[in-house]
Amino acid sequence: MKILFVAPWIPAPVRPRSLVIMKLLNERHDVRFLGLAKDDAEAVLAAKLPVREAPVLVHNPTAGSLARTAVALGTGASLQTGYANPGRLTAELKRLIAEWRPDAVHLNVFRTAHLVEECGDTPVIIDLDEFRSEYYEQLAETGPNVAWRMIGRVEQRRMGAREAELVRMGVPIILSAPALTGELPPNTFVVRSPYDYTPQPRQPQPRPTVLFVGRLTYEANVNGLMWFIRECWPQIRRAVPAALLRIVGEAPPKDIQALAGDDIEVIGDVPSVDPYYAAADVAIAPIFRGTGIQMKVIQSLAAEVPTVTTRMVAARAGVADGVHVRTADDPAGWVAATSALLANPADARRMAAAGREWAVANHGTDAVRAQLAAAYRSLSTPIPQQRRRLAQWSQTSH
CATH class of the missing domain: 3.40.50.2000 (Glycogen Phosphorylase B;)
Structure with a gap:
């Protein structure tokens, strides 16, 4: 043809x-x-x-x-x-x-x-x-x-x-x-x-690491990330004091760059996200407005990283809470889900394996x-x- x-x-x-x-x-x-x-x-x-x-x-x-x-x-x-x-x-x-x-x-x-x-x-x-x-x-x-x-x-x-x-x-x-x-x-x-992705060898970090990957020129990404930092991150830090939030994305705006400090790392655009997924203990997708399937969720599941997202994003992708991802919509739910995954590596790995299996079955070439x-x-x-x-x-x- x-x-x-x-x-x-x-x-x-x-x-x-x-x-x-x-x-x-x-x-x-x-x-x-x-x-x-x-x-x-x-x-x-x-x-x-x-x-x-x-x-x-x-x-x-x-x-x-x-x-x-x-x-x-x-x-x-x-x-x-x-x-x-x-x-x-x-x-x-x-x-x-x-x-x-x-x-x-x-x-x-x-x-x-x-x-x-x-x-x-x-x-x-x-x-x-x-x-x-x-x-x-x-x-x-x-x-x-x-x-x-x-x-x-x-x-x-x-x-x-x-x-x-x-x-x-x-x-x-x-x-x-x-x-x-x-x-x-x-x-x-x-x-x-x-989306085909071969998970990279795990690169343990000195601190429990939460990862956000996404275009920071997209307002839904910026607004969701800022909400997470404002409403959830301080409580996660109290539950897991050593936790680090790593932000990887194109063209971070000034208000996100200004948050960089001891507990928040702003990387900006990178040639490859592979090393960042390999170093992540949890990936987050706090997106409350959008349609279709969030590519960042497909990526994190394919990379076999435990993922927390909103119920809307999970429903659109067709993944189940507690099986492939953890879902939450309010600060208390996000804090509980993220902290639990950081505190229970064995449970997090089991969920990540199921997420990886789903990604290959649905999004593999x-x-x-x-x-x-x-x-x-x-x-x-x-x-x-x-x-x-x-x-x-x-x-x-x-």
């Missing part, structure tokens, strides 16, 4: 889902890439992509993206698609379809959702990763300030309408996680984020390869049959 892979960015190790899915597709298919690049550094990344022919890139500087986002505010379009909608992207898409005649177009994330109709009669599959409008609904209700809450209200409505339209159209949709409640529409397929193949088989289902299934689902789910 000839697959045209279209993305609003360059798949790279910092965007592992799109990069690994492209690699899996390229194992069995002829894949070409069309994407946006904002600068020369991203063009260099594109040259390393796992495709046979040179990628087709459309220059997309940040200033232009922000200008289109501002225009989208007045047009009713999603801000996300406005950000990634230079006119030349559509022109190159149509050119490649006409000249190369792919068997399918793979659209990567919601920012490319405006391109579905531009593909004409060529079958389309879109990896939304998640129904992202839910995140903006959460942001509208609990955003950190008025500006974020306003963006949430605007984007939730616009993005949600487009997601619902894609479902009604019967476009095959890839999601990274099953539904929390109810049944997914028949044109949706769970393809989890691929072999598992994801089979999930992706099932999604692509849907492209051969006749449109009338797809619409009948969708109509039946709509009747039974409402």
